Amino acid sequence: MNPLLRKLDSVHLVGIGGIGMEGLARYLGSVGIAVQGSDASNSQTLKFLSEDGFKIWSFHDSSHIENVDLVVYSAAVNKDNIELVAAENSGVNYISRAEFIGELSRWHETISVAGTHGKTTSSAMLTKIFVQSGLSPSMLVGGTSSGRAIAKYDRDPWLILEADEYAKSFLCFHSDWAIITGVEAEHIDCYRSTNQLEKAFIEFSNRLPFYGEVFVAGDGLVSQEVISGIKRKIQFFGFHETCNFRIANLSTTSYGSSFDFYHENQLLGTLELDVPGEHNVRNAAGVVALSYRVGIGWNDIAIGLKSFKSVDRRFxxxxxxxxxxxxxxxxxxxxxxxxxxxxxxxxxxxxxxxxxxxxxxxxxxxxxxxxxxxxxxxxxxxxxxxxxxxxxxxxxxxxxxxxxxxxxxxxxxxxxxxxxxxxxxxxxxxxxxxxxxxxxxxxxxxxxxxxxxxxxxxx
CATH class of the missing domain: 3.90.190.20 (Mur ligase, C-terminal domain)
Structure with missing residues (x-):
């Protein structure tokens, strides 16, 4: 087990109602750590967490952090939150979610899925293919299935991690592999220009180890400025003939699609996807490309992708x-x-x-x-x-x-x-x-x- 996790018996999460914090609660809970948390108001997420055995409050109070080893807070929580102030005054260790996941990722072989659009669906697709192949990855995906966050700790070294660019959170992560689904102006409340956003994605990519690979959406979804700034090996995926991993002969229906998939102009096979939209074909291309590169067999890739049924609130x-x-x-x-x-x-x-x-x-x-x-x-x-x-x-x-x-x-x-x-x-x-x-x-x-x-x- 991750040495960090062995040191923790109890953790309090401030802002546990957010999808990222719920996922962290389920990851830590699956290890056997006593997880509790609070949020400013009640929600369906808090209801589900309470039903699943987590100690939950729908309000903040300084008494909540008594007798815990660590307090973790979300990016949405203000620094003057009563529970963070109490942690500071009482000497309880506290850390942001991004920093904590950064520490967790040190102990995994981490695949970070980034991009301004499509990262939740891509992360969930990736978990489906890995599990189909017989692997047991840990996962922290920023989406839900049947109302519960797609998140858990498991025995294999792999961690499939949705890497959010908001507040530059993804710069805290230690990734071995990365997917970038696209980079476009977004989060204008924390990036004052597209140039600032692109610089963050370049830094995220270059934080991979020298042997790391970045799977980048082709077809103009990532600017030349970002591509030129990345100093790690790039594998492009998409429709364009110059992509290392290429989609061809796309056939769509109302509810899904099928397409041929090539690697360096060699046909790997035909894939079927049972979720609609060309954008999901692109998401699948990045996921399939990475899965192939890490050694997952083609049959498992095809079956895993075919069985994927999307996540909550994605079409x-x-x-x-x-x-x-x-x-x-x-x-x-x-x-x-x-x-x-x-x-x-x-x-x-x-x-x-x-x-x-x-x-x-x-x-x-x-x-x-x-x-x-x-x-x-x-x-x-x-x-x-x-x-x-x-x-x-x-x-x-x-x-x-x-x-x-x-x-x-x-x-x-x-x-x-x-x-x-x-x-x-x-x-x-x-x-x-x-x-x-x-x-x-x-x-x-x-x-x-x-x-x-x-x-x-x-x-």
Missing amino acids: ELTLLEDNVVFVDDYAHHPSEIASSLSAARNMGRRVVAIFQPHLYSRTKVFLESFSTELMKADYVVVTEIYSARESFVPDISGSMIVDEMQRKGFHDVCFIKNLEDVTHYIRSIINSGDLVITMGAGDVWKIAQDFIDRVGETV
Whole structure:
């Protein structure tokens, strides 16, 4: 076992309701460490953790850190949090989640999956292939399956780690292998320019050991500036003929795809993927390329990929009564919206999109792009902004996206401020055969769940 873990009997997690912290709780819990945690309010995550035997509080208090060996806090927690202050005053060791995972990763052969889009799906795909091959990797994936984080400690040296660029967290990790799914302007609340973001990805790549390999998305998804700055061996994956690992002869259906896969112009075989969207084919290409390079057999790769069914809130499909398809998706960036709506359009149905903007800063910067990409739906509902970690900004609203779309001549759009009013409105406008898709990183999923509960699931 990791020597660090042997030194810990009990750990308290501040901000345990976040997906990354929930994953860390499950990783540590699977070792036998007593894990407890707190968050500012109750949530479904806290409910599940409590049901699974973790000691949980839906409020912060200094008494929570008594008799623990270590306090770990998330990037979303302010440094003046009462529990962190108590740890400082009482001499209890405390550390950020990113720093702690950095220490954990020293003791694994770590595969870090990074990129501004697609890293959760790619990480989950990778775990599926590794397990199919008979390996028992540890995993810390930033997504859930059936409501629980995809995370655990296991006996093999491998750690499959989703490497988040937010707040430069991924620069704390000690990686042996890396995937970069793409680099695009994002997290403008902590990167003041795209150049700063790209420099972080270069530093992340160059922190690999001299023998490390970085699997980089081709097809222009990563700039030449980033590629030129990486001093480790690069393996490109994608559609372009210059990619080391290449997708060819792509055939798509409403619910998936098949494609041939080449390595240095040698056909490795044909792969099938049962999740929709060309963006997921790209995600699969990076995962398959790395799996092949670390020595996993082709048959296990093909079976593992075929059996992958995505993760919660990544184009999550439900067929309802009256032949209505409901999709819930995490898309909260213009490029992600473009990919999700492309996959939705491929199903040949009228597409009704419900979008909840995430963060005031993101809405302001990407206002024009949001309006352009949302116009690819047939009808659009925009809700008020989910502020998350940001304070209220009175002059920025989701209604600005609607105004911009109407200015461009798209009038099948409306603004409904509150989520609870959306379900009733959507029920009044949908027709048999429609596809309704909710998109956003906030709590827009509640609309999907409420709609399914009210209308009735058929499959």
